[in-house]
Every structure is written in C-alpha cells, then in structure tokens.
Amino acid sequence: MSEILIRALWILGGVLFFLSIYIIANKALRETTERRVAWMRGELEPKVLEYLNGKGERLGAVLPPLGRTERRVVEEVLLDNGRFLKGNARDRITAACEDLGYVRDRTRQLKSSRWWRRAEAAEKLGTMKSPKATAELIALMRDEMPEVRMRAARALGQLETRSSVKPLIGTLQDPNRWSALRIADILAGMGPEAADELVESFATLPAKARVAAVDCLGRVKSHRAAGLLIKLLSDPDRDLRARAAHSLGLIGDPNFTPDLQRALKDPAWPVRAMAAKALGKLGRPEAVAPLFDLLKDREWWVRINAAEGLRSMGDRGLAALVNAIDSEDRYARHAAVATLEGAGVLDQYVEKLVSADEQEREAALTLIRKIVAAERTDHLMQAASRHAQEKVREQLARLLAPGDVKVQVKA
Amino acid sequence: MIFLSLFLSIDWHQLLLQSVVGFNRYVLYYFLTLNTVYLLLFIVSLFEVVRFVRRTFFSDYQQILKSEMTWPISIIVPAHNEERGIVETVRSLLQLNYGEFEVLVVNDGSKDNTLERLVRAFDLRKTDRIYRRTLPTARVRGIYASLEVPNLVVVDKEQGGKSDALNTGINLSRYPLFCSVDADSVIEENALLRVVKPFMEHPEEMVAVGGIVRIVNGCEVRDGRVVRISLPRKALPVFQVVEYLRAFLSGRIGWSVLRSLLIISGAFGLYKKSDVVAVGGYDSFTDTEDLELVVKLHEHLKKQKTKYRIVFVPDPVCWTEVPERFKTLLLQRNRWHRGMLQSFSRHWRMLLNPRYGVIGTVALPYFLLFEVLGPFVEVLGYLSVILAYFLGILNMEFFLLFLLVAIFYGVFLSIAAVLLEEISFRRYPAWEDLARLIWYAVWENLGFRQLLALFKVKAFFDFILRRRRWGEMGHRGFQPAAPVAYR
Numbered sequence: 001m002s003e004i005l006i007r008a009l010w011i012l013g014g015v016l017f018f019l020s021i022y023i024i025a026n027k028a029l030r031e032t033t034e035r036r037v038a039w040m041r042g043e044l045e046p047k048v049l050e051y052l053n054g055k056g057e058r059l060g061a062v063l064p065p066l067g068r069t070e071r072r073v074v075e076e077v078l079l080d081n082g083r084f085l086k087g088n089a090r091d092r093i094t095a096a097c098e099d100l101g102y103v104r105d106r107t108r109q110l111k112s113s114r115w116w117r118r119a120e121a122a123e124k125l126g127t128m129k130s131p132k133a134t135a136e137l138i139a140l141m142r143d144e145m146p147e148v149r150m151r152a153a154r155a156l157g158q159l160e161t162r163s164s165v166k167p168l169i170g171t172l173q174d175p176n177r178w179s180a181l182r183i184a185d186i187l188a189g190m191g192p193e194a195a196d197e198l199v200e201s202f203a204t205l206p207a208k209a210r211v212a213a214v215d216c217l218g219r220v221k222s223h224r225a226a227g228l229l230i231k232l233l234s235d236p237d238r239d240l241r242a243r244a245a246h247s248l249g250l251i252g253d254p255n256f257t258p259d260l261q262r263a264l265k266d267p268a269w270p271v272r273a274m275a276a277k278a279l280g281k282l283g284r285p286e287a288v289a290p291l292f293d294l295l296k297d298r299e300w301w302v303r304i305n306a307a308e309g310l311r312s313m314g315d316r317g318l319a320a321l322v323n324a325i326d327s328e329d330r331y332a333r334h335a336a337v338a339t340l341e342g343a344g345v346l347d348q349y350v351e352k353l354v355s356a357d358e359q360e361r362e363a364a365l366t367l368i369r370k371i372v373a374a375e376r377t378d379h380l381m382q383a384a385s386r387h388a389q390e391k392v393r394e395q396l397a398r399l400l401a402p403g404d405v406k407v408q409v410k411a
Numbered sequence: 412m413i414f415l416s417l418f419l420s421i422d423w424h425q426l427l428l429q430s431v432v433g434f435n436r437y438v439l440y441y442f443l444t445l446n447t448v449y450l451l452l453f454i455v456s457l458f459e460v461v462r463f464v465r466r467t468f469f470s471d472y473q474q475i476l477k478s479e480m481t482w483p484i485s486i487i488v489p490a491h492n493e494e495r496g497i498v499e500t501v502r503s504l505l506q507l508n509y510g511e512f513e514v515l516v517v518n519d520g521s522k523d524n525t526l527e528r529l530v531r532a533f534d535l536r537k538t539d540r541i542y543r544r545t546l547p548t549a550r551v552r553g554i555y556a557s558l559e560v561p562n563l564v565v566v567d568k569e570q571g572g573k574s575d576a577l578n579t580g581i582n583l584s585r586y587p588l589f590c591s592v593d594a595d596s597v598i599e600e601n602a603l604l605r606v607v608k609p610f611m612e613h614p615e616e617m618v619a620v621g622g623i624v625r626i627v628n629g630c631e632v633r634d635g636r637v638v639r640i641s642l643p644r645k646a647l648p649v650f651q652v653v654e655y656l657r658a659f660l661s662g663r664i665g666w667s668v669l670r671s672l673l674i675i676s677g678a679f680g681l682y683k684k685s686d687v688v689a690v691g692g693y694d695s696f697t698d699t700e701d702l703e704l705v706v707k708l709h710e711h712l713k714k715q716k717t718k719y720r721i722v723f724v725p726d727p728v729c730w731t732e733v734p735e736r737f738k739t740l741l742l743q744r745n746r747w748h749r750g751m752l753q754s755f756s757r758h759w760r761m762l763l764n765p766r767y768g769v770i771g772t773v774a775l776p777y778f779l780l781f782e783v784l785g786p787f788v789e790v791l792g793y794l795s796v797i798l799a800y801f802l803g804i805l806n807m808e809f810f811l812l813f814l815l816v817a818i819f820y821g822v823f824l825s826i827a828a829v830l831l832e833e834i835s836f837r838r839y840p841a842w843e844d845l846a847r848l849i850w851y852a853v854w855e856n857l858g859f860r861q862l863l864a865l866f867k868v869k870a871f872f873d874f875i876l877r878r879r880r881w882g883e884m885g886h887r888g889f890q891p892a893a894p895v896a897y898r
Binding site for chain 2 (some may be wrong): 002003005006008012013015016019020022023024026027038054116147150177178179182185215229279300301331334342375376377378380381382
C-alpha cells in the first residue's frame with residue numbers, strides 16, 4: 001500500500017510541478033507575443049494607412065516581404081479599419097485582402113475541422129466584403145455549430161447580395177432563439193428585397209422562425225407584408241399575434257387602426273400591450289376611447305403602453321389622460337398621473353397656477369384638484385416644497401392642505 | 412444476566428482497535444471517492460471553460476445591448492444597515508451597460524442611515540406608486556423615486572430579513588426578469604449583458620442564471636467600478652480567493668454542465684420572475700435563501716415535468732467583500748452550512764428519487780456524502796489518527812504518506828483552479844498576483860481547509876440545536892485602496 005502511495009505522490013508532485021510551470025510559461029509566452037505583435041503593428045500600420053489613403057495601386061507593392069506573424073498583423077490592421085471605413089478606402093481594403101491572399105486563406109479556413117476556426121474565417125470574410133467567398137459562406141449556413149452559422153449569416157448580410165437572402169431566411173428556423181433574432185436583424189438591414197422574399201416563404205417557415213420573420217417585416221416597414229400581418233393578429237400563437245401588432249405599428253399605416261383595436265381585446269396581455277403601443281404610433285382619434293378603457297387593464301405593461309399611446313396622440317390623448325384621473329379604477333388613475341408626470345405635463349400645469357390667463361389658471365386648478373382627489377399627490381408635494389416661484393409653492397400648499405397631507409413650504 | 416455476561420465477554424480493546432482501523436480504512440476510501448468526484452468535475456469544467464471562452468469570443472454583446480428583443484431586467488438590492496457602501500453600490504448598478512433596467516433598493520428596516528444616504532445622494536421623493544402584493548411580505552413604509560434617475564426606486568419597509576426584502580422587490584418589480592444583487596457588491600459593467608444571454612438563447616426553458624462571484628478585497632473601487640484588480644494583502648482573504656476560484660470555476664461550472672446546479676449565489680443571480688413567484692418566492696425558513704430558492708425551483712419544475720435550464724456562466728462578474736477576520740468568517744460559513752442543512756432537511760424526499768433526475772440521483776447524494784458528512788469524516792479522521800497513535804497501532808510511515816498524498820491532491824485541485832483562471836479569464840494581470848495565487852493554493856491546504864471543516868462541524872450542531880445567527884459581516888465599504896507593494 002505504501003508503494004502505491006509513494007507512486008501517487010510522485011505522480012501528483014510531477015503533475016503539480018508541470019502545472020505550475022505551464023501556468024507561468026503560458027503567461028510569459030502570451031505577454032511576449034502580445035508585445036511583439038504590438039511592435040510589429042507600430043511598424044506596419046502607417047504603411048497600410050498610407051495605402052488606404054490612396055498611395056499606390058496595390059498594398060503588396062507598398063509593404064516589405066511579410067513573414068507569417070507580419071501577415072497576420074497586416075490582416076488585423078485591414079480588418080480593424082474595415083469595420084468603420086466606407087467608400088473608396090473600403091474598396092481598397094477588399095482589393096488588398098484579395099491581392100494579399102487573405103480571402104483565399106480564409107475561404108480555405110472555412111473547411112477547418114475546428115468550429116471556432118470556421119467561425120473566425122466567416123467573421124473575417126464578412127469584414128473583407130469580397131464577393132468571391134459568397135458560395136462558400138452560403139454553404140456554411142448548414143454548419144452544425146450555431147456560432148458558425150451566425151457568423152456566416154452576418155458575413156452574407158455584409159456582402160448584401162441577392163443570393164444571400166434565401167439561405168438567410170432558411171436559417172431563421174435556428175433552434176437558438178437569439179441566433180434567429182440576429183438573422184432577422186441582418187435581413188432587416190438588407191431592406192425590401194428581404195421582406196418580399198420573407199412574405200413569399202412565410203408559410204413554409206416553422207413556428208419558431210415566424211416570430212423572427214414578423215419582427216423583421218415590421219422593421220423593414222414593408223407594406224407588402226400588411227395583409228399577412230393583419231391575418232396573423234388572429235393566429236393561435238400568442239407571440240406571433242403580439243409581434244404582428246408591433247410590426248403593424250412600425251409600418252404605421254392608419255388603415256390598420258380597426259384591426260389593432262380588435263387586438264386590444266386579446267386575452268393575452270402581451271398582445272394587448274403591443275396593440276396599444278402600435279395604436280399610439282398610428283395616432284388615430286378613434287383609438288382614444290379604446291386606449292382609455294385599457295388604462296384599467298390588470299397588467300402594468302398594458303396600462304403603461306395605453307397611457308404612452310394616449311400621450312403620443314397629442315391634445316386628444318392628453319385630455320383623455322386628464323379625464324382618467326377621475327376614474328374609479330386606481331390602476332387607471334395611477335397610469336394616467338404617472339404618464340402626465342413623466343411627460344412633464346403636470347409641471348406645465350403647475351406653472352399655469354400663476355398664469356395671467358384666467359382660463360389657463362382655471363384649467364390648472366381643475367387638474368390639480370383632480371390629482372389631489374385621486375390621492376396621487378407625491379409629485380405635487382415635491383413641487384410644493386421645491387418650486388422656484390414662491391407664489392406657486394403657496395398656491396400648491398393651499399391646494400394640498402385640505403387633505404391628509406402636510407406640506408412644508410420652503411421659506 | 413445474559414446481557415451482562417455478553418458485555419463482559421467482549422474484548423473491548425480489540426473492538427476499539429478494529430474500529431479505529433476500520434474507520435481509517437473508510438477514510439481512505441472516502442478520500443479516494445471524493446477526490447475522484449472532484450477530479451471528474453474539474454475535467455468537465457476544463458472542457459466547458461475552454462468551450463465557453465471560445466464562444467465568448469463570438470458573443471455579440473453589442474447586439475444584445477441594441478436589440479429591442481432583449482428582456483428588460485429589475486435589479487433587486489436588499490439592504491440592511493448598509494450605509495457605508497450603499498450609495499456606491501447603487502451608483503455602480505446605475506452605470507451598468509444594459510438597455511432597459513430598473514434598480515430597486517429594498518431598505519429592510521435598517522437602523523442606520525441607509526435610507527437617508529440614498530435619499531440625499533439620489534434626490535429621492537416619496538411616491539404613491541401602486542403595486543400588486545403577489546408575495547406576502549412585511550409592511551412597506553414608503554416607496555421613493557428619484558428626481559434625477561428615472562429607473563431607481565427605493566422601498567422602505569419593516570425588517571423581515573433578506574428573503575422578505577427580496578420578495579418585496581419582486582412585488583414591486585416591473586420586468587419579467589429580476590436580478591438579485593447584494594448591497595455590498597459591485598457588478599461589472601457588462602455583467603447584465605452576459606448573464607441575460609442564456610435567456611435570449613433559450614427564452615422558453617431558461618429559469619435562472621448565476622454569475623461568478625470574485626473577491627473585491629485588495630481591489631480599487633472608484634465611483635462604483637473596480638478600476639484596479641489585485642489580490643488582498645492579508646492571507647485570509649487570499650485563501651478565500653483560491654477557494655472561490657475552485658468553487659466557481661471547478662465546482663459550479665461542472666454542476667451546471669451536468670444540469671444539476673443547486674446554488675446560484677445570492678450576490679448575483681438572474682431569475683425568471685414568473686417561475687420564482689410560482690414557487691412562492693424566497694423562503695425565510697432557511698439561512699441561505701439563494702440555495703433554497705434554486706432547490707425549490709428544481710423540485711417544482713421537475714414535478715411539473717417542465718423542460719427547464721438553470722445554468723452558471725463564468726464571466727459576468729460580481730465583486731464582493733469577504734471576511735478578513737476569523738470570527739466573521741466563522742459566522743459566515745456557519746450560516747452557509749446551516750442553510751444548506753436546512754434546505755437539505757426540507758427537500759430530503761428528492762434524495763435518490765429518480766423522478767428528480769440527476770439532481771435526485773447524483774447532486775443531492777453528493778451533497779449528503781461530501782458536503783454534509785465530509786467535515787465529520789475529516790475531523791473524525793484526524794481524531795482517529797491521534798487515537799491510533801496512542802493505541803500504538805498507527806503505521807507512521809503509511810500515515811505520513813497518506814497525509815502527503817491528501818495534501819498534494821488538495822494542492823493539485825487548487826492549482827488546477829488557478830490554471831482555469833489563467834487560461835480563461837485572467838482577471839489578475841500582475842505576475843506578483845499569479846505567484847501569490849500559486850503560493851496560497853499550496854498553503855490553503857495546510858490549515859485553512861481544516862479550519863473550514865471545523866466550522867462546518869460546529870454549524871451542524873447549531874443546525875441540530877436550531878441556533879440561528881446571521882452575524883454581521885463588518886464591511887469596510889468601497890474605499891480606494893492604498894497602492895500595494897509586493898515584496
């Protein structure tokens with residue numbers, strides 16, 4: 001037994017020794033490499049920037065012969081600049097990447113057995129923006145790793161070629177919901193062409209991909225999608241109904257008002273919340289009454305969206321919010337006062353308490369009395385103690401005094 | 412009469428010898444099993460850390476930040492007598508890099524100036540905000556909102572304990588996800604983006620996500636941000652740095668991969684509110700409400716036969732203060748272990764129950780065998796060695812070899828944790844810190860771990876005797892640290 005323990009000790013001691021050496025060597029190597037790369041970058045970057053500014057026809061002609069690490073550094077400089085440059089300089093980056101063989105190398109790397117190498121290659125090809133890699137990137141959309149598919153999708157989005165749209169739509173069914181949303185982002189960035197393609201293939205998409213597709217259609221603001229979106233307001237899937245309502249709001253056609261008004265009665269609160277938000281964006285007067293009713297909803301999000309919707313409708317909406325302060329429903333009162341406060345409307349009325357115009361004064365008095373009666377006096381109490389004008393402070397103190405609240409007026 | 416003769420006929424000396432030898436043999440097997448489990452967990456964690464780091468390289472946190480589909484989060488900060496650091500904590504939270512979030516500080520009957528400091532620092536005013544009391548809690552005295560910061564709410568309530576404060580926060584929170592954060596902690600700027608990512612990827616299944624807790628002692632905190640990371644100067648907190656690295660990078664990652672994560676640190680965890688409300692929120696029955704909540708969630712969701720995920724992600728960092736005095740450490744560890752025993756005693760029906768999957772058949776038996784019984788075996792092991800010595804049956808050579816192997820193995824696990832840190836997150840950039848980590852990884856096994864075992868044994872008796880003591884941590888608050896010179 002002692003023999004076994006001695007052996008175990010030797011093994012453990014050896015492992016410990018090598019682990020410690022490995023940790024130290026790893027750190028030393030990393031730091032040395034980082035320093036070397038930084039030095040090389042300092043040497044090569046000015047030459048690359050000169051080329052990007054228009055000097056010379058080919059980057060290869062400007063640079064000295066490059067070793068392996070130097071090639072990597074030049075590629076890094078080109079890609080760093082490629083992320084924010086536009087126009088001629090951007091085209092020169094693509095030309096340089098093709099000329100120096102980076103596009104060829106990275107296209108070859110797309111076939112690597114290691115997924116992170118494939119993902120890295122796709123990412124870089126996207127920034128290089130060379131159409132030469134399109135076919136390989138499309139093929140990569142069927143990769144087993146979501147990270148790789150995601151990078152390929154983004155690269156295709158950056159290439160903005162028509163042939164990329166279909167494979168991107170196919171990837172919307174990615175089981176990873178976040179990937180699907182990201183692809184919807186990419187498609188939305190590609191504009192109406194992507195939207196038309198999406199409407200056509202919507203029926204063939206699986207349930208999970210549809211939410212992302214609907215989201216995408218809204219962001220493209222495609223009128224061609226309106227019929228589909230309205231139909232989706234009656235879909236059995238709650239998420240689809242909610243996103244369809246949201247997208248109709250984004251498209252912003254006032255003709256959607258009746259359909260969205262119907263959606264306000266949906267049993268699922270996310271649908272009601274999104275419909276209220278959308279109606280706020282459309283701004284039609286006939287939506288004021290149903291939004292007013294929705295201020296009583298049991299869900300905070302629905303109430304607050306309804307109140308925000310009314311607020312964005314101008315005078316009519318604001319009048320409805322003021323009326324809601326009389327409501328018997330305390331949720332409605334709260335939502336109305338909170339929105340008026342947030343919009344700065346309440347402060348405007350407080351100012352009007354000392355207005356020279358009698359009508360304005362009266363309107364302000366009426367509103368503030370309503371708020372006092374509704375027992376939502378926190379904001380007014382604050383104003384009563386802090387307002388810059390003494391007259392306003394006194395007036396507010398008088399209005400607040402009859403209730404249970406005690407206000408200390410600043411001397 | 413028969414019993415007496417039987418009693419006298421027993422060779423007690425022989426029986427004692429056999430018991431001591433038998434127990435020592437048991438300790439040997441126990442040691443082998445325990446360390447095999449640790450080794451397996453380490454291997455699982457190593458693969459996962461490497462995979463995670465590679466994935467993080469392609470994580471697109473900027474997209475999460477910009478996306479309209481990113482879930483808004485309510486951050487709940489329970490605070491009891493936290494006047495020293497609460498303003499800094501809230502400032503750090505308000506600076507978080509995240510789209511839509513609110514910070515809810517729940518002042519749980521503080522007797523110091525916690526509320527006053529917050530009111531002064533953020534220009535708070537009392538509001539009439541209404542909310543639905545979904546979970547029963549102690550009385551709320553007032554709700555304060557900020558004139559300057561629209562997404563800050565402070566709730567003043569009667570004292571009801573941390574779990575009660577968290578439940579109050581849940582009642583008042585507006586968003587579908589809530590994040591529990593300790594008032595003495597600093598969350599890294601991008602931590603919310605990182606911790607929400609699993610929810611973005613699997614919105615239907617994800618229930619809770621835990622982030623890593625690191626030790627802030629020794630670091631420099633300015634305006635609620637950790638601006639310089641370094642190891643503490645005192646030995647006790649450095650031992651805890653090594654311990655935390657091992658616990659989080661080896662332990663929790665491993666359990667998370669096995670889908671059996673039982674602990675999400677109360678200092679930093681993100682939860683789906685609807686699921687937490689469905690299990691009745693936090694429980695004041697135990698002293699570790701965080702552990703109890705996760706176990707309750709597992710039990711509830713397994714019973715419902717729901718497909719769910721509770722995971723740990725190792726890069727969203729929460730920096731927290733740890734005890735620098737033995738007495739405070741004792742109180743803290745006593746509470747942790749007592750809480751674990753309380754939760755275990757409440758959910759013992761899950762033990763070895765295949766209905767609860769890996770949790771019932773692997774994770775809970777592991778906790779019973781190694782976390783609950785482990786400290787006893789360790790302490791009794793030392794006692795039996797002493798006994799064997801006095802009985803003259805101790806094979807000194809074997810004992811010393813065994814002790815050395817045990818220590819070497821412990822050192823190996825600690826160094827392995829340092830390795831995981833060094834190949835993945837590299838939060839300690841200085842060479843001195845790396846050298847000290849390796850040094851303390853060795854010394855931690857010569858006294859500190861044994862001390863923790865003793866604390867746990869004491870906690871077991873406190874649990875049996877139903878003694879409950881929270882213990883004040885005695886935080887120093889986040890002051891800029893003095894320049895550290897390592898020799």
